[in-house]
Every structure is written in structure tokens, then in C-alpha cells.
Amino acid sequence: MNPAAIDTIAAIATAPGSGGIAIVRVSGPAAIDVVARVLGKAPDALGDRQVVVAAARDADGARIDSVVAFAMRGPRSFTGEDVAEIHGHGGGVNSARLLRAVLAAGARSAEPGEFTRRAFLHGKLDLTRAEALAGVIGAASERAWRVAQDQLEGQLGRRIDALRADAIGVLAELEASIDFPEEGLGVELEASTVARLRAIAAASAALAGSFRVGRALRDGIVVALAGPVNAGKSSLFNALVGRERSIVAATPGTTRDYVEARVEWRGVAVTLIDTAGERAGDDVGEIERRGIALATERLTTADAVLWIAAASEDDAGGARFGARGVLVRSKADLGTPVPVDAIASSAVTGAGLDELRAAALRCAGIDSDRDDGATGIVTSERQRAGLSTAAGLFEAAATALTAKASAELIAVDVRDGVRALAEVTGVEVGEAVLDELFARFCIGK
16 A cells, blocks of 8 residues: 555545535544544543534634534444534635635645545555546436446446456466366366356456546437538527527528537437538638638537438538438428438427437447446546456457467466456556555545
8 A cells, every 4th residue: 555545635526616514534554543633622521423513623723613513433434434523614714714724723635536546555445436426526428327336336346346257267277277288177167168268358357448438428428419500400500508508590601610518318428519501612601611610620520410401402421421420301391201311300499409419328338228337337547447347358268278379378368357357447456556556536535
């Protein structure tokens, strides 16, 4: 454990600004002594998980606030250490004064994520659950919150632990065949182990592949409306947003810059973009041309592009977006026939809007009806990289075993695969990884 972890740390655990309650959290070997000093009480007065009402005072003995406090003695605490908290009245000045008193009593300011890091170091949670804490705090949508909560409960960690345990079993068999060649285990291994290795590789790769969905749920997706001028993009945009956000007019080129709005579709955060209509001609001014150029930039990076074309217009322009494109026929309320490969929509009646939302989510890999947390969803690039590495190593081991390579060489790949899985959950992980990961947390968590 890092020597700094023996310090007693403190931080404000509530959000900045005005509020009903301000919480100062303290963790470490002297946590209870520090809080007792601020309250002017003996440490024994802070019974385990017993609320104490007192006046908090600064180093000079001046009264700061009437507070409640309690202690949670380790290892039965979030960090696994002795933890004590002071709950005072909210407000930036009040909470800052309480924290200063705690620091003057012997604690030091916590670094970002240091409380969670100590929980990890004391075995209270693995790295997937630690990352899930940040996901719960930063969730931008209901569905992202649910995935983070499932991960915090241990869903992903348990799946990875199960794969690692299975891989360790294979490794044990390989090492037994190396240590006891006279037992003839090699032939049995060749017949039974290839399928196990490939199953572990496939499961690891599937988890790694779920990062596409995990990232979309964590960060949200971008959906852009594009198409020729006067196709009804802005009207559909307003209908999808639920209010007038983009100006609608019959004059070509009304939308000269892209317009954005944040919405939530089926529990997923969506940035919806209304882009300038595409057209050519001598009457296209410089401002409109610039708007079309800006729209092109946004369309390049959008997760889904709804190509809007009225029934009487050419819809060939949408083909360039490939799997990211959704062909939409607007103004369906006029009764014009719609091709089978297009979604009929109407900003007037609302027809097709739910179908549009579902199609856009599918472009980002999100199934509206799937239970995202049921099988575990990877939500960080670190997790994806580790699982992808493990999948490649287990597949390489299976291929080598099929080619009758030596058990020693096969065992190297399996051992490295086990280590890659262990790094995902934090069973084996370096300080540099921990420094980078916990630096993303807020102070106080």
C-alpha cells in the first residue's frame, strides 16, 4: 500500500454551493481523534455508528456550527479504515470553515478519488466497482445510471472473475501436463481444452465489444438531422425535442447554422442536431455555405444521421452515411406513398417519431428492449483494452494447442491472459494505473 495511505485524510463530501447539509468526511487511523478534537470531546464519546450532537469549534475554540457527527470504525466502513463524519449546515463558507477545523486538528486534504482508492486498497471493492462509482455520480441519463448501479453491485466484476477462474483451471491442467509428462495428460488436454479456451476468448471478446454500448450510455449519443432544404428537418427536430427550438420557414436556407438540443430517448442521453439544408446554386450565400460546411463536419462524427427527404424529393444523398444513416420520409400526413426502406414521419401528427428514435438508437448499437446490466456492460476504455487483450491471448493459446505446440508455450499465453483479466478487476494492477484512474474522481469521493 502507498505510504501516504497511512495519513488521515479529509474532504467536503457534498456538492459545492447552497444546500441543507454539508458533510465533512474523515478517514484514516486518526479520523475519530480528529473529529473528537473539533467537537471538544473524548474519542470514546464517538461510539461506533452512534450519532453525537455537538458544537464544532475551530483551533482557537471559536464556535463554528451546531453539528451532528458519528464514527464508523474499520474495517466496517466504506474505506475499510476508521471513518468519521461531521454533518453541519450547508453553504460554501460554513462547509469550508468545518473543513479547515478538521485539517487544523490533524488531517490533510484528500486527493481526488482518495477515499474510493483506499476502499479498493483495503479490498472493499474491485476496480470495476470503483469505476462504477464515478459512473453513478456522472450518469447523464436513467439508463446510464442503471448500468453503473449494476456494475457497482458487482455484475461485471463477477463475470470477469468467473472467466479468470475458468482460465486458471485450464492453466493448472497445462502446468500439470508439464510437471507430470508420464501421466499422458497432453492428449487429453488437446481434446478437451481447445473448446474451453475458445469459449473464454469469445466471452472476453463479447464483453470487450459491449464497450460500444457502454460508451454510448455513459457519454450519450449524437443524432443529426440532414437532408435537402425545406424537407421538414426543423419541423421534425422541434417535434422530437418537444418544443420549438429551431426556426421553421418556407424560405430555403432558413437554418444557416446547426442547432443543438439535449433530450433523453428511452433512458439514453441524446444530443440532437438540426443541420443546414443541403443545396447548390448561385443564390446560396456565403453564410449559408458556411452553415452547410459546419453541418458536414458534425455529420461526420454523429452516431446516427436521420436523412430527411420529402416524398417528392431525391433521397440518394443519405446513402453516403452507410450503417449510420436512417432514411426518413417527412410530411407523411400529406398521404404520399413511402418506400419500404424508409420511415414515414410527420411533425404534424407525430407519426413515426418513436420509430425514428428507436432506429437512431440502433445505429449507436443500443437495443431499446435489452436489459443492459443483465450480462455486464464494459464502460471504460481500460476495461475494454484488458478484455480484448485477454481474448486475443486465449484464442492464440487455443490455436497453438490445435497446432500441437508445446505446453510450455501455450501456458505462457494462458498465464498472460489470466493476468490481463486480473488487471481489469484490479487483482494485479500498478500504481500508475491507479493514479490515472482515481484522478478522474471528484474530491470527497
